[in-house]
Amino acid sequence: MQTFYKYYSGEKKAPVMTLFIGGNHEASNHLQELPYGGWVAPNIYYLGYAGVVRYKGVRIGGASGIFKSYDYRKGHFEYPPYNHESLRTVYHIRNIDVFKLKQIQMPMDIFLSHDWPQGIYNYGDTADLLKKKKFLRQEVEFNSLGSPAAAELLSHLQPTYWFSAHLHVKFAAVMEHPPKGSALPRVTKFLSLDKCLPYREFLQIVDMADRSGSSDEGLEYDPEWLAILKNTNSLPSISHQNWNPPENNGLHEKWDFRVSEGDMMKVVEDLNGNLAIPDNFCLTLPAYDPTNPHPQMSPSYNTNPQTTEMCATLGLTDIYAQVGQSRELSQSFSDSRGENNESGDELSEYPTDTSALSGSFNPDEITIEDEWEEEEDAKEVEITKLSTGSIHTPSRLILPAPKSSVSPGDLMNNMPSPSHSTPAPVRSQSQSDSLNDSKEDTSPTRVMKRSSDEKANPGSRNTTPLIKRRNQEIYTTVDDDEN
Template identity: 50%
Template sequence: MKIAIEGCCHNQLELIYKTIDYIEKEKNIKIDLLLICGDVQTIRNRTDLDSTSMPDHYKEMGTFYKYYSGELKAPIPTIFIGGNHEASNYLWELYYGGWVCENVYYLGCSGVVNFGGLRIGGLSGIYKQRDYGLGHFETFPYTNDTIRSIYHVRRYEMFKLNMIRQPIDIFLSHDWPENITRFGDEKRLKRIKQGLAPDIERVRLGNPYCELLLYKIKPRYWFAAHLHVKFAALIPHDGSYTRFLSLDKCLPGREFLQVLDFPEANGPLELSYDEEWLAITKATHQFFSVTYKQASLPTESQMQEYVY
C-alpha cells in the first residue's frame, strides 16, 4: 500500500489531489490513501469562514465546498486531523471523528482508526499551556478568544491517547513533539528556519505531552506539520524506532507531499473503527467536560479495569 502524506493543506485540497494524480502518472504508481496533518479548512459557507482563526486577508472560500456539495469527489480515501486554522464550528460537530464529505474522514479531537491493516491515530490542534487543563467549554458563536482556544490541545485528549496499549503504526499531530529536533539535522533546521532557533534552544518548540506520548505508544511513524518546513528524525526505543517526518504547506516549490510504501499493509482498503479506541472512548466518556473546568481525571491504573 502506498500512502501520501501532506503537511499543511491550507485550503488547497483540489491542488493536492491534482499533485497526487500527477505523481501517479509520472511514477506509474497507485496511491491508496492520503493523510493530512492539519489546516484542511473544511469551509462550506460564509459562517464556516467566520469561524476560522486567521487574518481577514487569508479568508477565502477555497475549494472544499465543492467536495462537500458533491460537485467534486475526493479521488482517494483521505484521513486528516485538525490544525490551528480550521472551520472549528464544523469540526466540533464531529468531535469523535466523522466524514466531512464523501471519502474524507476527520479523526476527531483525538482518535484511532484502521485502514489497510494499519492502525492510524491522531491528535488535532496545537499546544498552549494556559488552556491545556481546561474543559471543552467553547460554544458558537466564538469570541476573539474562544476562536483560538477551541483548537488548543486538552489534557483530556492526551489522557485518552495515553490509554492505548496495542501497537500504533502511524500517528498524526499538527505541531511537533517537544525535543524532536535533537534526533534530526537540527543545525540545518535552524539555518533554514532561523525563527525557530530561540524556541529550540529554550526547549519550547512543540508539545511536551506529545513527547511523552511518543515514548509511551512508540508508533512506527509520526507525521506532523505546522512549522512549514520539511524535517525528518529517527527516535530510538528499546528494540525499535519511530520515524518522524514533518512537511511544508501546499505551495509551489515547497516540500509539502511525501509518498511512502507500506508493503506489509495488505488489509482491505477501507476505513474501519478501532476496537481498542472505542473501548477507551466509552470508558473515559464520564470525564468529558463541556464546561470551563475539566473534571478530575483518574490515574491510568484506575482506568484499566474499565478499558481492559
C-alpha cells in the same frame, strides 16, 4: 472562502481516501460536530479530537489541535458563534484527549499531530532546520519548541511513523525509544512537510504493506480505541474549569482506564461484528454558494447524524450536544429572570461579532508568509509583478542551492540512520558551531512587517514581497495557573 466547500457539496471528490486531524486553520464549528471523528466530505475522514482507525490493517491515530498550557486542562466548552477568545481556544488540545490516547496498549503504525512533539528536532539535522527557520533558534537551544503533550504521546505510543506540520518546513528525524522491559527498542520515523505552495517540499509518499489477514473493506473502526471511548465516557468535561486525569493516588475510585480483550469483544458485538466505518456523510448545512456568499454570516451550531448514530450504537455521550443542552438550560434560566433585551431577542453570553473570522491575524500562527518566500541563501529569484502589486507567474526562477548534504530523496534517504542506541543523539562539533555562528538577532520576538504604506497601497511595492515571520511563543511548558 477557499475550495473545501466544493468537496462538501459534492462538486469535487477527493481522488484517494484522505484522513486528517485539526490544526489551527480549520472550520472549527464543522469539526466540533464530529468529536469522535467522521466524514467531513465524501472520501475525507476526520479523526476527531483524538482518534484511531484502521485501513487494510494499518493502524492510524491522531490528535487534533495545538498546545496551549492555559487551555490544556479545560473542557471542550466552546460553542458558536465564537467570540474573540473561543475562536482560538476551540482548536487548543485538551488533556482529556491525551489521557484517552495514553490508555492505548497495542502497537501503533502511524500517528498524526499538528504541532511537533517537543524535542523531536534533537533527532534530526538541527543545524539545517535552523538554516531554514532561523527564528526557531532560541526555542531549540532551550529545548522548548514543540508540544509537551505530543512528546508524552510519542514516548507512550512509540509509533512506526509520526507525521506533523505547523512549522512550514520539511524536517525528518529518527528516534529510538528506550526499551521497555525485555522488548526490543522501537524506532519512530518522524516527518514534517512544508506548506502546499510551488517549489516547496509539501508532498512525500511512504509505502506501507497491508497487514496479512486484513480486511479489504476500507476504513474500519479500531476495537481498542472504541473500548477506551466507552471506558472513559464519564470523564469528558464541557466546563471552563480545569480537569485533572485520574491518578493512582488512592483519591479516585478508578484510575486505570486501559481496556481488556473482553471490552474489545463487547464493542465488536455492539457493531454486530462489522467494523467497517459506514459511508454515511451528510450535509448539516447548505453548501456555500459563491454567487450568494453572505460574508458576515456567523458560524452556526448543528449536531451531526454521524455522531448521533455512533453514540447511540456504543452508548457514548455526544460532547457537542451536551454543550448545546447546557447552553439552552442557561438561556432558559436567563429567560425566566427576564434577562432579554428590549427587542425581545435572547441575549447571548458569546458576542456575535465575527470580524475576527475574516481577519488575517492569528496569534497562534507560527509564520505568516507571502505565497512566494525569499529564502536567505537563495541564489536568485526574479518575479514579474502586475502594476496592482499582485504576483505574476515568474518568468525565470533559479532555485536555492542545496542547503545540506541530505538529498531531497525519499524518507529513508532524508532520515539519519536508526542504528544509534542512545535516546538523544549528540551533536557534532560542526553542528554545535553552526548553532552559534550567527551574530544576527534571531530571537523569537524579531518580526519583519510591512509598513502601513505597503498595507494601504500594495501597488507601491517594487521589490520581492517581504517575509513576515512571527513566532508567537505558542508553546509554554509550565501551566500559567500553577504556582
